[in-house]
Amino acid sequence: MSRRVLLHVGTPKTGTSYLQDVLFQNRPTLLKHGISYPADRFDAHFLAALDLMRLRWGGLEEEAVGAWDALAAQVRAHDGTSIVSHEILATASRAQAERALESLGHRADGSGAEVHLVISVRGLIRQIPAEWQENVKHRASITYARFMEVVRDPERSHRIGAWFWGVQEIPDILDRWGSALPPERIHIVTVPRPGGAPDLLWQRFSTAFGLDGIELERETERSNPSLGVPESALVARINRAAASELSPASYRPLVRELLAHQTLSRRTSSPRLSLPPADLPWVEELTEKWIAELDARGYDVVGDLADLRGTAAISDPWPDPDRPRERQVAAAAVDAIKALLLASAERESEIERLRVELEDARRDVIRARSPRLMRSMEWTVRRMEDSQPGRKALGAYRKARGRASR
Amino acid sequence: MSAESRAWGWVAALRAGSTTSWLDWTADPGADPVADAPATGPRLPGAQHLALLLRLNRRAADSGRSLPAGLADRVVAADVTGRGRAELTLTGLDGSGFGPSPVDPDALEAAELLRVASLLLAEDVARQPVAQRSTIERVRSASHRWRQLTQPFVVVGSPWRAGAARADLAGQGHPSGGRRPTAYLLAPDLATLLADAWTVRSFDQGGVTWGAFVKGAAGAGGLPPRADLPRMARSAAQRYDAGKVVIVTDPARLADALGVADVAAPPRLGADAVDLVRRIGDPLGLLVDHERRPSLLHTALVDRLDGRGGPAPTVPPRWSSWLDAQAERARHDLAAAGYPVLGDLDALLPGPQPTEPVRPVDDAVLGLALDLLLDPVAGAAQASGQGRDQGRDQGRDQ
Structure with a gap:
């Protein structure tokens, strides 16, 4: 049984994709230090989380049957430290959290594995716009104004509002996940405010997960980059126009990956998404309440709870993604069209290459099945077609055969 | 009597077949003559679970039926499925001040109860053997x-x-x-x-x-x-x-x-x-x-x-x-x-x-x-908690 389990349950948009990719890439190195990150594919813990919480996710859940139990079995089988990480675990119910902890070896009497809960957090001032953008990158066409309405609805009866608070309300997440654990085994990693040292978040993760001193390859391709205001508005419009006609299997590579991540996220000079100024006082009040509560609970904080206050973006006028500057949206759209054209051209070339390859293979198959006489006749015809007299003779033969066959 | 004791009393009564709503419930824990289930536990079930159990009791009472053995236990221990709120707190209980607002189970929308019911039914369905031709x-x-x-x-x-x-x-x-x-x-x-x-x-x-x-x-x-x-x-x-x-x-x-x-x-x-x-x-x-x-x-x-x-x-x-x-x-x-x-x-x-x-x-x-x-589909009367594992075993056998 794992002696120690580090269970990272969120929150989204706190550098989790990067962390998980570093852990996945460095599994052999980590194992040499007694640390297991049990995953045979990069999204193994995501599938396990879907299974644990019985969540549907655009068909991906079909690959998730039994994934949590399989992951938990690997954790229990490892003699050392195991890490489990996925940000959507933040939304688990109490019953699901209880089942997860038990399956990972936690026992109420202290006889089981030493389970530590890790949660990485960022201030609402940045999380609210980021969550709207995540919705947009997952096919939603909800306006920013409507999103703010459902987020501020105290009943949380809308699906989007329920999900938002499920993965973002830090004290409630820790109520659901941490009620069976002593506070010293609950670690809050705060995301530094903008302007801090670029490596600071990683250093905090490294401290929380006990990775200090281990030489890790940290170059990764997987990340979840953010979009600016006109780019987000463009994707929301694309969703309104086309999302219902695109299957999840097509939407993911074309819109989310090609357009949003690989193309539009590179337009870094456009205005950044931020909280509507009118909502700032509400967010500040809520943040202070959270900081006081988390401070009082005595958790281990890696970083500073004051990071949750964030820094309000100052721009006048406030760039509203529901009313973006159309010239900026048009410029983003041109980039998007260019990317789609290039991808389409590349795909055409690939189809042509495969067509030629298929034709060659078909010819080889026919040749392999043709009798020797047929092959020698083909060889003769090809040789004759290469020379002037040969072509004449062949023409005469075909003419004669044509007459004879009438 | 604390609000939590009152809630545990209501849970016990519901498990024994009570059709009394939460707002009308005033009995002490164990005071209900039909409530012989444990009056406490590690955590209160979600309001949506209790609302579902209340509806089941009422429907059973209306049609002169009783709940199949083990169903009440399955309901209060069930998960919720799909995106939405996790276990909801009963109105009147002291919450932590965080999480969704406490609710009156009688006022919950049917869709919220269906998140629990559909999972229980899925477990029943998973236990079905696929029909073979004789x-x-x-x-x-x-x-x-x-x-x-x-x-x-x-x-x-x-x-x-x-x-x-x-x-x-x-x-x-x-x-x-x-x-x-x-x-x-x-x-x-x-x-x-x-x-x-x-x-x-x-x-x-x-x-x-x-x-x-x-x-x-x-x-x-x-x-x-x-x-x-x-x-x-x-x-x-x-x-x-x-x-x-x-x-x-x-x-x-x-x-x-x-x-x-x-x-x-x-x-x-x-x-x-x-x-x-x-x-x-x-x-x-x-x-x-x-x-x-x-x-x-x-x-x-x-x-x-x-x-x-x-x-x-x-x-x-x-x-x-x-x-x-x-x-x-x-x-x-x-x-x-x-x-x-x-x-x-x-x-x-x-x-x-x-x-x-x-x-x-x-x-x-x-x-x-x-x-x-x-009136469960065949196989549902098996002991609670087996559906998940058994369903998976059947899946692996394919």
């Missing part, structure tokens, strides 16, 4: 194979309709198949065909609501593949030869052609019944391999829901012109292709759609779910 059926089927030599045919079209027709004809000694068969394409009116396509999709994949299904199809400008008759006809023509495809708008004419009394229509599942299947299919997809989901849902639910769930769903008025245009196009394409027709291609045109469209209603769907929990 030896007698296999022998009978083999004995009728000679018919395929003298009258080879296949029935194609919407899987919901064609599958039922094939099964019925096989039961009458007319198994489909044979060399160079005639392909009979069953072609009901487009409104019916669209409802059939949603039904099949609900069994196959769960997921999308009727409203989203219609909106998605209409927004895309065409028809879903399983409601696109010209496409089905082309597909049959490629497979069986164009001269062998016959469009059937009148099933009685097909019965005459095959020499049988009639050809059965598919089971009639109303809008609410199909919506329940859709909701159960979602969590079922995480309990068993997805290939097994349709057959498990069929085995467990079709007979139970046949004739229930209200009328079939209808297309909302805002999409009726789209429906008419698609039906006209289908009729034109089939006529232009020159396929023989048993019946009249005009029958493809949908009749006038009701001004008040039929769509699933959450309360009615919940009513069906309560009945399926009170």
